[in-house]
Amino acid sequence: STLGELPAAYIPAKKKVDDSSLDIVAAGYKDALALISDQTMQEDILRRLAMIELRYAEGRQVKESSATPEAVYANAIATYNTLINTQQYRKDNDKLLYPLAKAYEFSGDMPASLQTFDRLVKEFPESNYYSEAQFRRGEMLFSNADYDASAAAYRAIVRRHLRDESQPDHQPSSFLINAYYMLGWAEFKLELHDEALRSFVVVLDEYTQKAIAGYGTRSSDELLQDTFRVMALSFSYTNGAQTIASLLDEIDERPYSDRLFAELGDLYLKKKRYRDSAAVFNSFVERYPQSDKAPEFHQRQIDAFAAGRFPQEVREQKRRFAANYAVDGEFWQSAAEETQVFIKSKLTVYLAELASYHHNLAQQSKAKWQSKGSLATGLAAVQQHFRDASGWYKEWIRSFPGAADLPEKYFLLGETHYEASDYEPAIAAYEMAAYGFNYGNYYTLPANYAATAQSSSAPMESDLASTAQGTDDGPLNTQCGTTEDLGCATT
Structure with missing residues (x-):
């Protein structure tokens, strides 16, 4: 193609x-x-x-x-x-x-x-036939794999244009842009990637302007797509995202700068070079941290890690996403409405997954120490895991104050506060889950609520110890998924 x-x-x-x-x-x-x-x-x-x-x-x-x-x-x-x-x-x-x-x-x-x-x-x-004659020569020579001679023919068209463009009545040859395109291909075949990229930039500038102005055609759109594709190949054969950055530093930013990163990242993804793909998407985020496209590229980085089955990296990038694009944060304040909608569509998933992951990790940690009969020994670590989960539940609640499933999130927040012996916030969260919404009593108060309310300073050690001895009067069990839940892509 x-x-x-x-x-x-x-x-x-x-x-x-x-x-x-x-x-x-x-x-x-x-x-x-x-x-x-x-x-x-x-x-x-x-x-x-x-x-x-x-x-x-x-x-x-x-x-x-x-x-x-x-x-x-x-x-x-x-x-x-x-x-x-x-x-x-x-x-x-x-x-x-x-x-x-x-x-x-x-x-x-x-x-x-x-x-x-x-x-x-x-x-x-x-x-008057000079440019067309050179173009036809270039085509034939290219077909013969004589790329040096082919490139020379296309360069002759470019030189003629540069020589005459200052003339008041000069009209660019109808072969000029196609000559740049084919020159780029000849240079690509000769592994002159820097030169090829500069030739292709001329093509992108021309056809991008036409597309923006509404003059694009199907054939020009196809040529544009093919130009991005071969440029991605050149980037991959050199220094990847660093080559993109160097090119843009030289020619200045372009309306299609983001597309250069996207095409290279997608190319690596197709080749199953997952870490390289994620690195390219991250390069865009770091170069343009305030771009409205930054959240989208961050999400694509997450998906690249997920495709490569790197759950730890997926979780870390979801944490970064939540920190970088928090509702009412610095980025959020200046983001376009369309970008805010995109951010929320990801945050609602990422925050819930992070909370679920830490909640489940806390339950596993608790169960491990219980099985050893020495829960008090690991008490501090267990409590910290539950507090980590609480933090993510609170961030979700703060980010989506009008969501239909707020009662559920308040209930889970109460559970994690209770397990961490944070009884006063646990009571407040339980009461919000049961009475704080006009949705009806979505959640009934758990069995431990009354005892918690009577003695909000009850020590967690005795509660956990009694649970270990078989008298389970602790929080209701929750299905938080597994610790691997965050190792999947979201759309």
Whole structure:
């Protein structure tokens, strides 16, 4: 889906003329030829008759599928070669070489076509056909894997443009942007990645401006996508995100800067280079911490770690996400509404997962010490795990004050406070779960609530010890998932 989909440079379409019309025109030229004695005018008429011969051949190629291209264009090729040989002194023979080269190309004789285009650009460097001739040369040379010569042909088009662009009436060649695109590919094939990237930037600048202005087409969109893809390959063959940063430092920021990081990160992801992918997404976050796209790239970093099954890294990045994009935090205050909606869609999941993870970790720690019969020994660690869970439940509640499942979160908050011997906040959380909402009594007060309310200073040690001895009057059991729950991607 690369070079074969390159949009053709714009060339004005020829009007369709049937054979009968061509016959009439040809007869008129032949009559005029018999009446005119001026040599230059005679030569011009012969050239027009040659062009009609070429048009005949084009029509015949469409109509006569059984005829070989070589046979179809044989007469036109012979006519043009005769004219070139008999009119060698003329200064406008580029007008003969160009159609001859095209006739060779249509007939399938690519070496002869290339040789004719070579002659055109060498003998007529100021020809109006110069840029197209160089472009066709570049295509043929690229197909022959002669990337050095191909790149030279495309550079000639660029040099011509740079030479003439200061002229008041200068119009860029219709082949210019495609020449930059193909030049980038030739340089890529030559492993000249820095040069290739600069060539591709010109293409991105041109087509991105058209897309922003609403002038993009399907073919230009495809070329744009392919340009991003090959640039990602160049970045991956060099220094990855560091190469992107160096390029942007040199050319300044672009409207598509984020896309460069995204394409490289996605490329690494497809190649299952999960850590490299995550590192690229993180590079964007670090380079543009205040960008509205930073939360999205942070989320993609999390998903890359999740795809690679790195649960510890997933949890750490979810903690970072919660810290960087906290509701009412510094980033939040200046974020666009659309970005805030995205952040909330992730926070509601990440905060709940972090709370659940620490809650479950606390329960596992408690069970481990109970099984050893020495719960008091690990009491401090157990309490800290429950307090960590409490912190995440409180952050979730603070972030989503109008959520439908607030009663559940308050109940779980009460559970973790109780287990940590933080009885007063436990009472407040339990009461909010039971009575604090107009949803009805979503949660009934747990069995330990009355005792907790009567003696909010009851020591956790005795409670945990009695639980270890088989008199379980502790909090209701909660299903918090496993400690591996955070090692999955969220969407």
